[in-house]
Amino acid sequence: MFERILLLVDGTQASDRATHLCIDAAAALGSHVYALNVISPLPSVNLLADYIEGDICFTRVTGRASQLLEGAKVAGKAAGVEVSTEYTFDHRPDAVVVSRAHTRGCDLVVMPGRGPGHANAFLRDVAQQVLLNGETPVLICP
């Protein structure tokens, strides 16, 4: 049960809680964790700046992603859980999560939710889209 867990990391407090919960679950169930960070593609002005100045923006966003993923890796190491990491550029994190969960044969997705309250009720919810478009159980941490 839950041999491969896909963990979506996005740097929020809910994401930190999701990471700890995921690592605890993986330690208890003997699972492998794939930590994933989806970066929003850079606007053209940043790409142009990178072209002129030499990958400053690219380095900054990928450095931030690596830092977030490293946090999951360190938490995994402390609990004796094997964690693989990946970051990718995409406008639709939910589509990437569904696709990676399928290609890597993950049987559980752990991801941060919005938490209680209705402030963001009308915004597009990544967790909801993953549930509606995927076939994998989703553990949502508020």
Place this chain on the structure above:
Amino acid sequence: MFNHILLPTDGTPASLKAAHVAIELAARCGSHLSVLHVVEPIASPRHRGGVAVAVELDRIADLQRLSDGYLRQIQELAEVRGAVCTTSQVTCHAPSEAVEEFAELHDCDLIVMGSHGKHGLKRLVLGSQTQKVLMVTTRPVLICP
């Protein structure tokens, strides 16, 4: 990891799928599993007067009998798998609030729920109660499609 898992159920195939996941998780983690069925009374347009009230009570009694069947089925599955399981039934007009209240009262650290069938229009939106629980709860929720 999880000490107390709450499984709200409504007897649908999706919630039965969630039940299998919750039972397996409870058995593997040594958690206590609480199964909750919220009986939602159907509001009658003729709620005033003795006859209408009697009809309403009959309806609730029917729903409670159905609910007993769902809960017994899940308890048997849990017993077969060796998971510690208790069942509860509450009557409430707002199932999502009843779920959160139960979780708060019994200090549950995980809620396992089913989404719903995934055909036609249902694929466009989550089950209404699942969505409401996600809106009100501060606990992790495991949703099984």
